[in-house]
Structure formats: C-alpha cells, structure tokens
Amino acid sequence: MAGKSKRDAMNLSRLVQDSSVSRWDDDVDTLVLGFGCAGGCAAIEAARGGARVLVVERSSAPGGSSALSGGVIYCGGGTAIQRACGFDDSVEAMRAYLMASTGDCPNAEKIDLYCRDSVAHFDWLVSLGIPFKASYWPHNYEPTTDDCLYYSGSEECAPFNRLAKPAPRGHTVQAEGSCMGGRLLMETLVDVALREGVEVMTDANCIALVAGRDGAIVGAAVRHDGETRYIRARGGVVIATGGFVMNREMVARLAPAASRTAPLGNPFDNGSGIVLGEAAGGATANMHAAIYSCPVLNPPGLIRGILLNERGQRFVPEDVNHKRIGEHAVLRQDGRIFLLVDSEIFEQPAGVRPIVATGDTPEELEDELGWPRGSIGATLAVYNRHADEGHDPLFGKKAKFVKPLTAPPYAVFDCGIEATGVYYSFTLGGLCTAPTGEVLNAEGRAIPGLYAVGRAATGLSAQSGGSSGLQLAEGTYFGRLAGRAIAAALKSEAA
Ligand SMILES: Cc1cc2nc3c(=O)[nH]c(=O)nc-3n(C[C@H](O)[C@H](O)[C@H](O)COP(=O)(O)OP(=O)(O)OC[C@H]3O[C@@H](n4cnc5c(N)ncnc54)[C@H](O)[C@@H]3O)c2cc1C
Structure with a gap:
C-alpha cells in the first residue's frame, strides 16, 4: 500500500493539471521530447505539414542512441539498392519473414504497414540526403566497410528460409568504418529539421506532462537552465525519448534477463518518457523484451x-x-x-x-x-x-x-x-501505440494529444528475432507517421 501511494504521488508530479500552470513559457503546435531518429523524423514531417515544432533534447546535442548506432536500416520489398544488387524481394516475403521472426505476438498491423511502405520510406530517407551505396556485403554481420546491403537477419537460415523467400534487407548508411552510419544519419536528420524550421532546445529535460481537464495532453514541463518551463503544445506531445536499458532498476524489475548483460545505449535511455506516458494513463507492452547481441x-x-x-x-x-x-x-x-x-x-x-x-x-x-x-x-x-x-x-x-x-x-x-563479456542488450518494450503513434490506454483508447515513437513505444517486434535494422526502421517510419498525424489533425481543426 505504501509503495502504491508513493507511486501515485510520483505519477501526480509527472502529470500536472493545466489549471495549476500559472504561465506558459512557450506555445507551439508540436512538442517533441527527444531528438533521436524517431523524434527527428516526427519533427520533420510535422514541420512539413505546416506545424510549428519544438524539440526538447535532454542531452547537450541531438543524436541519442541513433547516433551511436551502426546505421543499419531494415527496408525491403524491392528497394532501389536491392534491385541494383540483383536481389528480388516482395512485400509478401518481407511480411512473412517479420511475422515469423518477431516473437509470439508480432504486431501484424504495424508490420503490414511498414512492409507496404518500406520502399517509399527508403526513398524518403534517400531524398533527405542520407547516403547508401549500391553494394552488397556478403556476410551476416554489420559491414566494416562503406558497403550497404546485407543479410542483417536470419532470412537465409532455417527455419525462415522455408517460410519466406529470403532477401537481404539491412541497408547500411554509407560511412567509412564500423558503426559510423548512425552519426551520419543523425547529422542529416538534424540538418533537414533545422532547414524545415524545427526549433531545438538542448540540455532540456522533460519532467512532466500537462493534462487538460478531460485528460488530453496539452503540454509539458521542461527543466532548462535551472528553471522549469511550461510549454503548451496545441497539436500534441510526442514522446521520443528512447528505451530504458540504462535504468538498471527498471531492467531488473521488468526485463530481468537483460540485467545479466551489458547495456547498449546512451545515458538517457533511462525510461523517463515511458514513465511520463504511464503517468498520463498510457499502457505498456513487451517490457520484458530485449535484443541480445552476442x-x-x-x-x-x-x-x-x-x-x-x-x-x-x-x-x-x-x-x-x-x-x-x-x-x-x-x-x-x-x-x-x-x-x-x-x-x-x-x-x-x-x-x-x-x-x-x-x-x-x-x-x-x-x-x-x-x-x-x-x-x-x-x-x-x-x-x-x-x-x-x-x-x-x-x-x-x-x-x-x-x-x-x-x-x-x-x-x-x-x-x-x-x-x-560480449553479451549486450537494449530494451524493446514501451508505450502501447496505434500506428499513428497515438498512445493507447489499457482499454486500447487513444489519449488525446499524446504520441510515442521509437524505442519509447512498442514497435514491430515483440521479440527481436535477431534482425538488425528494425529499430532505426520503425523509429524513422513511425516517427514520420506521428508527425504527419499531428499536422493533419491541426489542419482539420483549423479548417
Ligand atoms: C551501439 C549501438 C548500435 C546500434 N545499431 C543499430 C543499427 O545499426 N540499426 C538499428 O536499427 N538499431 C541499432 N541500434 C538501436 C537503435 O540505435 C535504437 O534503438 C534507436 O536509435 C532508438 O531511437 P530513438 O529515436 O527511439 O531513441 P534515441 O535515438 O535514443 O533518442 C532519444 C533521445 O531522447 C533524449 N531524451 C531522453 N529522455 C529525455 C527527456 N526526459 N527529455 C528530453 N529528451 C530526452 C535522449 O537524450 C536521446 O537523444 C543500436 C544501438 C546502439 C547503442
């Protein structure tokens, strides 16, 4: 009981009523929490849809775990690179592989959508200026050169090669050296976002969401320069704060198997956004799940x-x-x-x-x-x-x-x-979301004004299935869908 009331009290401080906010320090259309790949793509699409967008980033620079990553992005269904390298792929084969390999309860709706849009999504990434070389890396581990396409999962291996026609789908951002693609990916997303007019506030830690009387999320409280600032977000708040592998207490409690392995992520992969979303009534799923690199x-x-x-x-x-x-x-x-x-x-x-x-x-x-x-x-x-x-x-x-x-x-x-000592993991669980990024409560109803994308949300995979590139894929893709959904809602409201 004592534990429950302590948690209730903490939730209260993470969810502030707008009636108690005496002054709004800023007023934007879309407030994005965290500038990794998911937050960056949400911001770009919302801005392109006409919204005024502010991203608050806890670190001193954007990037997050996305910038630390190898830059492998899982795309298929017949991308330009797959075709140039002589591989024949289809939406159906990609879908069948992901359904078979991502654990006991794969998210069919999100997998369907992503497979259908994967070629167009890849073209969108290219259109931003993210470089991919039309070359094949004939190994099942991340390229150590600037090569691009490889079997980043187990498509060619049993039992999956019997269930779906194999094709390599790991598309690695072209960069010299191992694990350098993520940095380039993020530099490009930051450049594009700034060009599109997205505003970025660094060293800004979101500590609470602000709710209206009907429970809709209308803004957030952010610590910056030693002050708490209240930022109103007319169209919605997007939680894009990453996973929770660095919060070892949370890992021990919710994903205990991962606590035996070394954490892979940035220091702010501490679950703060997931906890904020829960305080607002968001449900979570797959919190036990993690990727295990070995x-x-x-x-x-x-x-x-x-x-x-x-x-x-x-x-x-x-x-x-x-x-x-x-x-x-x-x-x-x-x-x-x-x-x-x-x-x-x-x-x-x-x-x-x-x-x-x-x-x-x-x-x-x-x-x-x-x-x-x-x-x-x-x-x-x-x-x-x-x-x-x-x-x-x-x-x-x-x-x-x-x-x-x-x-x-x-x-x-x-x-x-x-x-x-070479086992590493990061978490896959997070807030339950619709494909548009809307955060769902335990009854499956959307919480108005609240979105979550990237590793702060549940994505394509209930388990990793061991395919590299799915995190950047779903972060960038579902980030975009959330940005677009907010911009569209703002437009229809204005109309
Ligand atoms: C070494 C390494 C290699 C990897 N390689 C790959 C790969 O090749 N392909 C792949 O698909 N995946 C890879 N991953 C996993 C992948 O990088 C992540 O799952 C993905 O980048 C998560 O994206 P995100 O946008 O959700 O979070 P992040 O990129 O982590 O961004 C979240 C941002 O939110 C900020 N933040 C956190 N809390 C707050 C707060 N309260 N207020 C404001 N801001 C906050 C953080 O500082 C961070 O900048 C790798 C991971 C690592 C660590």
Whole structure:
C-alpha cells in the first residue's frame, strides 16, 4: 500500500493539471521530447505539414542512441539498392519473414504497414540526403566497410528460409568504418529539421506532462537552465525519448534477463518518457523484451563448429545472426553455451572465449567438462552422420557451413555470458501505440494529444528475432507517421 501511494504521488508530479500552470513559457503546435531518429523524423514531417515544432533534447546535442548506432536500416520489398544488387524481394516475403521472426505476438498491423511502405520510406530517407551505396556485403554481420546491403537477419537460415523467400534487407548508411552510419544519419536528420524550421532546445529535460481537464495532453514541463518551463503544445506531445536499458532498476524489475548483460545505449535511455506516458494513463507492452547481441562466432569460420548447451545438445543453426544466437542463449540456455571445433577448423576466436576442454574423443571432453558420458558423443555422431552427406537435417545449417567434425584433437570454447563479456542488450518494450503513434490506454483508447515513437513505444517486434535494422526502421517510419498525424489533425481543426 505504501509503495502504491508513493507511486501515485510520483505519477501526480509527472502529470500536472493545466489549471495549476500559472504561465506558459512557450506555445507551439508540436512538442517533441527527444531528438533521436524517431523524434527527428516526427519533427520533420510535422514541420512539413505546416506545424510549428519544438524539440526538447535532454542531452547537450541531438543524436541519442541513433547516433551511436551502426546505421543499419531494415527496408525491403524491392528497394532501389536491392534491385541494383540483383536481389528480388516482395512485400509478401518481407511480411512473412517479420511475422515469423518477431516473437509470439508480432504486431501484424504495424508490420503490414511498414512492409507496404518500406520502399517509399527508403526513398524518403534517400531524398533527405542520407547516403547508401549500391553494394552488397556478403556476410551476416554489420559491414566494416562503406558497403550497404546485407543479410542483417536470419532470412537465409532455417527455419525462415522455408517460410519466406529470403532477401537481404539491412541497408547500411554509407560511412567509412564500423558503426559510423548512425552519426551520419543523425547529422542529416538534424540538418533537414533545422532547414524545415524545427526549433531545438538542448540540455532540456522533460519532467512532466500537462493534462487538460478531460485528460488530453496539452503540454509539458521542461527543466532548462535551472528553471522549469511550461510549454503548451496545441497539436500534441510526442514522446521520443528512447528505451530504458540504462535504468538498471527498471531492467531488473521488468526485463530481468537483460540485467545479466551489458547495456547498449546512451545515458538517457533511462525510461523517463515511458514513465511520463504511464503517468498520463498510457499502457505498456513487451517490457520484458530485449535484443541480445552476442557475436561469439567470430571469425566466421567458427560457424562450421557446433554450439552446445550444458547438456551437450545443439539448440540453434550456427549460421543465424548473432542476435538470434543471443536470444536463444540468454532466454533458453541460461546464458551458458559452448562451441565445439575440431583441429581442421580450429581458430582463435576474436575476444575472450576460454578453452574449457580438449581431447581426442568426445568422452575425454565429457570427462573434462563433468558432463554425462554420451552427451557430446551422441550429438557429434548425429551431426557427423549427416554432415558426411553435406547437410544438417536437425537444424538446417546451410551446406557451406557443414563439415564433419572428425579431425581430433577437439576443443570446447566457453561462449557463455559470464566467460566472454560480449553479451549486450537494449530494451524493446514501451508505450502501447496505434500506428499513428497515438498512445493507447489499457482499454486500447487513444489519449488525446499524446504520441510515442521509437524505442519509447512498442514497435514491430515483440521479440527481436535477431534482425538488425528494425529499430532505426520503425523509429524513422513511425516517427514520420506521428508527425504527419499531428499536422493533419491541426489542419482539420483549423479548417
Ligand atoms: C551501439 C549501438 C548500435 C546500434 N545499431 C543499430 C543499427 O545499426 N540499426 C538499428 O536499427 N538499431 C541499432 N541500434 C538501436 C537503435 O540505435 C535504437 O534503438 C534507436 O536509435 C532508438 O531511437 P530513438 O529515436 O527511439 O531513441 P534515441 O535515438 O535514443 O533518442 C532519444 C533521445 O531522447 C533524449 N531524451 C531522453 N529522455 C529525455 C527527456 N526526459 N527529455 C528530453 N529528451 C530526452 C535522449 O537524450 C536521446 O537523444 C543500436 C544501438 C546502439 C547503442
């Protein structure tokens, strides 16, 4: 009870009634909270629709996690780059892949919409001046060059290659070096926004939403220069403040599996916007969900080994995206996984992967690991029987990675969370929204004047499914839809 009343009191301070606001310091059409990719795209579209837009950004410069990102954007259905690189893709294949790969309750409405508009959305990004090179990167990890298109998910891998025609859909912003595309993406969005007349206030932390008597959100309170400023927003407030992976208390409470891994994000990925939206009556969903990055099969020659759980059994085709391996490892194998190689494919992995057993026979490995006799032996016997014929009927690893492991000595690397330190995560849960970004309450009704986009909202994926690029895709795309929805509502009101 004490906890509940404390939370009620905190919610009250996060939601202020307009009757208690004695003076508005500014009056805009659209107030966007946070200038990452989602806030930036919402601001651009609202401004293009004729609205006066102010973005308040807690940090000293726009960018957020979007600027730290690799700049991989998941687009498909036949983009100009896919066609130029000789790949045939369709809206149906993209839709089928996303429906199959994004967890138990994929958001069909948002997936449908995004797949239908994906080509046009990609063209829009290009029209802003964001560079993409018409080139293919033939690996399943982020380009380390300025190349663009690659399989950023597990489209080519089992079981998805049986469910949907594969096509590479990771479009990487052209920039030299690994993980530089996000910075360029954000520099371009900032330039375009400023050109469109969007105003930006940095070092400005939104601490409360302001509600009218009917519960509609009419503005926000922002701390700036040591003062609290009240900003009225006639058309709506857009929460675009990112996720909550940096708020370790929230992660421990709501997404506990992620608390075992290192957080990936900017310091203000602390859930502040999600909490503000909740105080205004917004419902949340998928708060347990996270992306788990775990690049343990590096160099890629190690994909020819087999990943084992603590029972000596395989659990995933080794050629899937490392985020899919991460999801399996963290959520289903308690973060304890191992890689078995023979002498023919032995390579020193990049980074720390301690060797925990070596031996000329499976029995020697089992004894060294303290695992039951036959556990590795049975797995290896089945794998090798089929690998001799060049295939992997149990998990469907692609033939080019299948090789009988018959050349002793064998080695087992520990690829688990504790041993490697290369497991990273960020959260996927957030405020429930309609595709227009309108925040929904627990009954599914929109809260007038309140929008949420990007990682502060629930998006396409209930689980990551291990496809890189979906966050920037949904942040930019649904950000745009929210900006347009606000501008359209303002216009119809004026009419
Ligand atoms: C290293 C790294 C690599 C990644 N690579 C990729 C990739 O290649 N492709 C991909 O799709 N995803 C990638 N991601 C994930 C992706 O970057 C994020 O999920 C996405 O950028 C979130 O966008 P956003 O606009 O919702 O939030 P952000 O970009 O984080 O922007 C939110 C902004 O809100 C501000 N803010 C927070 N609270 C407040 C407040 N109370 N008041 C005012 N402002 C506030 C923050 O300072 C921030 O600038 C990567 C993430 C990281 C960290």
